[in-house]
Amino acid sequence: MTSITNRVQSFLILAVLWVFSQNASAQMFDMRRGVTDMSQRVQSLHHLIFGICVVVGAIVFIVMFYSIIAHRRSKHPEPAKFHESTAVEVVWTLIPTLILIGAAVPATMTLIDIEDNSDADLTVLITASQWKWHYQYVEAGIGFYSNLTTPLEQINNVDPKGEYYLLEVDNPLVLPTNLKVRFLTTSDDVIHSWWVPDFAVKQDAIPGFINEAWTRVNTPGVYRGQCTELCGMNHAFMPVVVEVRSEEDFLSWIDDQRLANELAGEAAVAARSRDWTMAELMPMGEDVFLTHCATCHQPDGMGQGIKYPALAGGVIPTGPVEAHLERVMNGLAETEMQAWAPQLSDLELAAVITYERNAWGNDTGDVVQPLTVYSAR
Amino acid sequence: MSDTPRYYVPHSSVWPIVGSVALFLTAFGAANFVQQSTVKVATATGSFGAPIFYTGLALIAFMMFGWFGTVIRESLKGMVSGLLDRSYRMAMFWFIVSEVMFFAAFFGTLFYARIISVPWLAGAGSNLETHLHLWPDFADTWPLFMTPGGTATEAMEAWGLPFINTVILVTSSVTVTFAHWALKKNRRLPLQIWLAITVILGTTFVVLQAIEYIDAYNELGLTLGSGIYGSTFFMLTGFHGAHVTLGATMLAVMWLRTLKGHFTPDNHFAFEAASWYWHFVDVIWLFLFTFVYWF
Amino acid sequence: MIAHAENIPRGRHPLVQFIARWVLTTNHKEIGTLYLCLSFTLFMIAGAMAMLFRLELAQPGLQFVTANFYNQTVTLHGLIMVFGAVMPAFVGLANWMIPMMIGAPDMALPRLNNFSFWILPFAFFMLLSTLFMEGGAPNFGWTLYAPLSTTYGPPSTDFLIFGIHLMGISSVLGAINIIVTIFNLRAPGMTLMKMPLFVWTWLITAFLLIMVMPVLAGAVTMMLTDRHFGTSFFSAAGGGDPLLFQHVFWFFGHPEVYILILPGFGIASQIIPTFSRKKLFGYRSMVYATVSIAILSFIVWGHHMFATGMPLVAELFFMYATMLIAIPTGVKVFNWVATMWRGSLTFETPMLFALGFVVMFTIGGLSGLMLAIVPADFQYHDTFFVVAHLHYVLYPGAIFATMGAVYYWLPKWTGNMYNERLGKIHFWIAVVGLNVTFFPMHFVGLAGMPRRIVDYSLPFSDLNLVSSIGAGFLGLSQLLFLYIVVQTIRGGEKATDQVWEGAEGLEWTIPSPAPHHTFETPPHVE
Numbered sequence A: 001m002t003s004i005t006n007r008v009q010s011f012l013i014l015a016v017l018w019v020f021s022q023n024a025s026a027q028m029f030d031m032r033r034g035v036t037d038m039s040q041r042v043q044s045l046h047h048l049i050f051g052i053c054v055v056v057g058a059i060v061f062i063v064m065f066y067s068i069i070a071h072r073r074s075k076h077p078e079p080a081k082f083h084e085s086t087a088v089e090v091v092w093t094l095i096p097t098l099i100l101i102g103a104a105v106p107a108t109m110t111l112i113d114i115e116d117n118s119d120a121d122l123t124v125l126i127t128a129s130q131w132k133w134h135y136q137y138v139e140a141g142i143g144f145y146s147n148l149t150t151p152l153e154q155i156n157n158v159d160p161k162g163e164y165y166l167l168e169v170d171n172p173l174v175l176p177t178n179l180k181v182r183f184l185t186t187s188d189d190v191i192h193s194w195w196v197p198d199f200a201v202k203q204d205a206i207p208g209f210i211n212e213a214w215t216r217v218n219t220p221g222v223y224r225g226q227c228t229e230l231c232g233m234n235h236a237f238m239p240v241v242v243e244v245r246s247e248e249d250f251l252s253w254i255d256d257q258r259l260a261n262e263l264a265g266e267a268a269v270a271a272r273s274r275d276w277t278m279a280e281l282m283p284m285g286e287d288v289f290l291t292h293c294a295t296c297h298q299p300d301g302m303g304q305g306i307k308y309p310a311l312a313g314g315v316i317p318t319g320p321v322e323a324h325l326e327r328v329m330n331g332l333a334e335t336e337m338q339a340w341a342p343q344l345s346d347l348e349l350a351a352v353i354t355y356e357r358n359a360w361g362n363d364t365g366d367v368v369q370p371l372t373v374y375s376a377r
Numbered sequence B: 001m002s003d004t005p006r007y008y009v010p011h012s013s014v015w016p017i018v019g020s021v022a023l024f025l026t027a028f029g030a031a032n033f034v035q036q037s038t039v040k041v042a043t044a045t046g047s048f049g050a051p052i053f054y055t056g057l058a059l060i061a062f063m064m065f066g067w068f069g070t071v072i073r074e075s076l077k078g079m080v081s082g083l084l085d086r087s088y089r090m091a092m093f094w095f096i097v098s099e100v101m102f103f104a105a106f107f108g109t110l111f112y113a114r115i116i117s118v119p120w121l122a123g124a125g126s127n128l129e130t131h132l133h134l135w136p137d138f139a140d141t142w143p144l145f146m147t148p149g150g151t152a153t154e155a156m157e158a159w160g161l162p163f164i165n166t167v168i169l170v171t172s173s174v175t176v177t178f179a180h181w182a183l184k185k186n187r188r189l190p191l192q193i194w195l196a197i198t199v200i201l202g203t204t205f206v207v208l209q210a211i212e213y214i215d216a217y218n219e220l221g222l223t224l225g226s227g228i229y230g231s232t233f234f235m236l237t238g239f240h241g242a243h244v245t246l247g248a249t250m251l252a253v254m255w256l257r258t259l260k261g262h263f264t265p266d267n268h269f270a271f272e273a274a275s276w277y278w279h280f281v282d283v284i285w286l287f288l289f290t291f292v293y294w295f
Numbered sequence C: 001m002i003a004h005a006e007n008i009p010r011g012r013h014p015l016v017q018f019i020a021r022w023v024l025t026t027n028h029k030e031i032g033t034l035y036l037c038l039s040f041t042l043f044m045i046a047g048a049m050a051m052l053f054r055l056e057l058a059q060p061g062l063q064f065v066t067a068n069f070y071n072q073t074v075t076l077h078g079l080i081m082v083f084g085a086v087m088p089a090f091v092g093l094a095n096w097m098i099p100m101m102i103g104a105p106d107m108a109l110p111r112l113n114n115f116s117f118w119i120l121p122f123a124f125f126m127l128l129s130t131l132f133m134e135g136g137a138p139n140f141g142w143t144l145y146a147p148l149s150t151t152y153g154p155p156s157t158d159f160l161i162f163g164i165h166l167m168g169i170s171s172v173l174g175a176i177n178i179i180v181t182i183f184n185l186r187a188p189g190m191t192l193m194k195m196p197l198f199v200w201t202w203l204i205t206a207f208l209l210i211m212v213m214p215v216l217a218g219a220v221t222m223m224l225t226d227r228h229f230g231t232s233f234f235s236a237a238g239g240g241d242p243l244l245f246q247h248v249f250w251f252f253g254h255p256e257v258y259i260l261i262l263p264g265f266g267i268a269s270q271i272i273p274t275f276s277r278k279k280l281f282g283y284r285s286m287v288y289a290t291v292s293i294a295i296l297s298f299i300v301w302g303h304h305m306f307a308t309g310m311p312l313v314a315e316l317f318f319m320y321a322t323m324l325i326a327i328p329t330g331v332k333v334f335n336w337v338a339t340m341w342r343g344s345l346t347f348e349t350p351m352l353f354a355l356g357f358v359v360m361f362t363i364g365g366l367s368g369l370m371l372a373i374v375p376a377d378f379q380y381h382d383t384f385f386v387v388a389h390l391h392y393v394l395y396p397g398a399i400f401a402t403m404g405a406v407y408y409w410l411p412k413w414t415g416n417m418y419n420e421r422l423g424k425i426h427f428w429i430a431v432v433g434l435n436v437t438f439f440p441m442h443f444v445g446l447a448g449m450p451r452r453i454v455d456y457s458l459p460f461s462d463l464n465l466v467s468s469i470g471a472g473f474l475g476l477s478q479l480l481f482l483y484i485v486v487q488t489i490r491g492g493e494k495a496t497d498q499v500w501e502g503a504e505g506l507e508w509t510i511p512s513p514a515p516h517h518t519f520e521t522p523p524h525v526e
Ligand code: HEA
Pocket: A052, A053, A056, A060, A095, A096, A097, A099, A100, C143, C257, C258, C260, C261, C303, C304, C322, C323, C325, C326, C327, C329, C330, C331, C333, C361, C362, C363, C364, C365, C366, C367, C368, C369, C371, C372, C373, C377, C380, C381, C382, C386, C389, C390, C393, C394, C397
């Protein structure tokens, strides 16, 4: 059975391949095999059900087209009279039933294994927000945000697009091979969905609830996916990138992260122990603004429509500094304006706020110091 | 062939288009009107909604008068054949089915909250992580005295006003049946009296419900905003109350029509439709009382 | 279409008369015509939106629209196709044909019929007006998932909500009318089990409509109160759940997709026997299959939510229930094939559309079956594979069926034959366009392209370009259809009363074009 279906299926795939294009790889036309045992089981399941569908479809269509050709009026002028047969009705109710049971059994077994989240070696809490992922290693106590890095110029067709156009981030999730990793997904705002096709893991991130999924990756490498639940304007720009390393590499990476955290802490202390000038902060602020804020407020600070307010000449950016600090650090509940305090360092916040207060003709002349931000935390 | 009476097909009519315009104005006005209640978007679209909304409502009332008036006149002229009468009955039946499904959506919501979302937020099933990471202080109770977000409320006691209301509504279902019997025997005075009693009971129900709401808001802190308990409570009782009001209005109109001498023992579809509707409202209340107030 | 002026006030300006005739009418044929015209208009509008976003998707990068506007067009495309193009088209056909097929003088409640129709143009005016509102049209997909549509929805969302209420009222009233007509106005001798299948499928469809449209109304009402009155149905902080919205929506949504297909099944079951010159095979089992599909449709909604983290038992339940639907649907497909078997087949345009329907709906149905396999759905879900599935069932299912029906009955409605050659050309452009547009979507989906994205990564480029080119052909084929229909209305070879030699049923016993009042006295059915 499987060998026949496999053959039919590979024939179809080949035919399609031939019709469509010479430069796309065979990967284009099949579900990915992936790099986990589970993703491979899912792929076989896909092959099984696809094979069933091809065979069933083929039988139906062969009979139908035979009839179309052989029973057309010029060949078969006198129509037959029969129009009922309980026997065949029973047969073609029963056979599909059996076929379906045949598909349901392996599907059930695979599903039961997929839903077994117990005995994980490592837990990652994935918190989605518009439009980035926040990864926290629960046991190791480290965490970071993962943002799209594809430049706007590529998206707007100014620059040529890179190889990993839209599938590249600043901080990929790093995972070890061979360990069972449990993902806890949740969200801060709307529903997102965390998907890595090569792991066959797709799990919705739902605000207020935590979903569980798991994977165990066999091969090191970089695996890319995307957010797959419509989550607002930039749903297309919310990639998932996972870097899988060998266990030792992973452990040393964890240590590096810890070290980097410490260094960042020291840098923060250093940053707030001195006064920064406008000239230092403005270019830094522009950078932060373009990376984090411009998708909504636009690079020119003009915002978009009523929903994303213009910051150029805006009430808050030209008003008291405290209110501005408060809005940027804590965001505004129930709007897309999220809290930035957990995501950015004191220095970055100071820089971006200074930038907003002085760019685009806002010219308030205020310089916000990291120390101010620190004490506002 | 001619034993089947000719089916009455009315010629053109203005009422449907009046009704469509009325519904449109109501909906369009309402969409803007509700926005004014939200600071977030009030600035966005201004506030032209209220007058349009009220015009629409008035037009709906006008349409009902006109349309039903036409139907009543046709009926009085004897143009309603047995077949058409059957059509009306079936239509009313299926309309009530659709209303049942409307309530089913909210009952479904209530059960979902009680059986699924609230326990899950408190860690039931495979949701331990939800509880630990997101809502560590939240406990599963129903009524939900404290939401995961920390809003507190008190619950509505079943055996006070709600129970009295149950008695009232059940009684009114009986009285409307008495009225129907009277009508079938063509005894006009009992018909009018029983019907009047039904309307009075219905009105009392609505008044008591209003008192209950005031109490909920002022004394219990039970509001639309007090979490899923308040949400389902007001959604279910509120839509039910709206239906009681509608049903009582229908019965009141029937009462007026009996005063004008309408209805005969074998031609009184409108009366029956109103009383079916009343029974439907009554049955919904029994479910409400059981699942919203009692258990 | 049919000229008759008996109940129109005389002595007025012709324009006033024209408007009065169409606005005030209580005639099922005129109302049917209105429905069909509205449906086609909305189909063009939603199709034009598809053209626009297909253009954007032709190449990676942002070319023509902003990300936000893209989401708005996808949302309106889905909503208008479903509620504006397909449902009114089927109701229009029901209006025209059901009284003729069961030997009734008209619909049971003619004024209500007019009311159901005239609510719709206003509802869609309201929906389309959102495009011009500050903050833009709804942009959260036709599935309206909370909290994107509640907390984060644009102000125009409220107009969408009330628009849906209007559509719901219209559908429920329309459905009541159809049920009552079928139950109450059948000609003597027309027992239920003698009814043409189109009538049967509509009976079931009407039942589904009455059962689920109010549920959708409930869902959007909760959206409204969550947006404005502080309730927390869809917010965990208040003890609610965003998934609750999905449950309620799909409780409506899955029966809804059968609402969009069952009348199509009915149409195929009328056309195929006619052009096979052979009675429909397995009439009874067709009826039972339709009923089973309707019943099953209430317990499978969870298959849209496999990735939401439902408990294992729920996933299994919904998987099995969903797979079961393949059985009655298969019975239908097999019956159609058996009807053709050893018939005497000719291939006029309606037959071509019916055959296209069977073939491509089966493909779409089979991909649906693949989606039902939960572990595999983790990979398919919310990718273009789903988009491919839904267009394979909806385009050939609903649109081909409607177009086939129009070709089939147009001679009866207008008294004129359409241009057979053009009809066939229309069919072939549509079939090729359809497959070129939607078949590659299976592959981009499998390769990992999520749906509802305005921009995509480079590996998906080639196939998306193919899809976009196909969509252009599909668009052109609609213009040809419009041309053919208008041409037929204006004149052409006169049709006989029988029209198709193999056709059976009461509608073929009356003159072409059908008289204003069909059966003033009911015919007697043997
Ligand atoms: C007309 C509309 C229509 C119809 C008829 C169907 C029919 C079916 N659909 Fe589809 N579906 C949609 C419209 C429709 N669907 C839409 C619009 C969506 C997307 C919604 C959104 O998210 O926007 C969707 C999404 C959708 C999903 C969710 C996918 C996801 O989001 O992850 C699933 C999952 O199970 C599914 C399954 C099915 C199944 C099993 C059928 C079955 O009824 C099909 C049965 C038919 C056959 C199987 C073919 C013929 C049978 C035989 C020849 C018999 C023998 C066969 C065998 C035994 C194999 N559909």
